[in-house]
Amino acid sequence: MKSAKRDLLVLTKKVSINEKELQLEVEKLHDLLFHVESMDNFCIANEIIDLNKYKIIENPIKIRRLISSNKLQPFQFINNKN
Structure with missing residues (x-):
């Protein structure tokens, strides 16, 4: 697995670790x-709201294809379902 370059704040209940x-712990989190x-x-976990066609795209294959393209068209928004 490739090492991710991110900042993690690890809080523990132990006084010293x-x-x-x-x-x-960091390897498990990665x-x-x-x-x-x-x-x-x-x-x-996401859907695309397309205001050009007044549609909500929930199919993961179509979402992957749209996101993989260079950019979304105007008035196409990525919305988190949570």
Whole structure:
């Protein structure tokens, strides 16, 4: 797995934590985020509102195709379903 370049703030209930425990915790978080932030999960959790055609696109394959293109057309919005 490729190392992600991100800033993480890790809060623990322990007063002191050694470097190995911290490194293990960060690796677990990277692994979890790697799977959660996939394009498949993104397409499932979002929809595209197309005001040009007055449609809401919920099909993950169509969402992937629209997002993979260079840019959305004017008045096409990505909306999170949550």
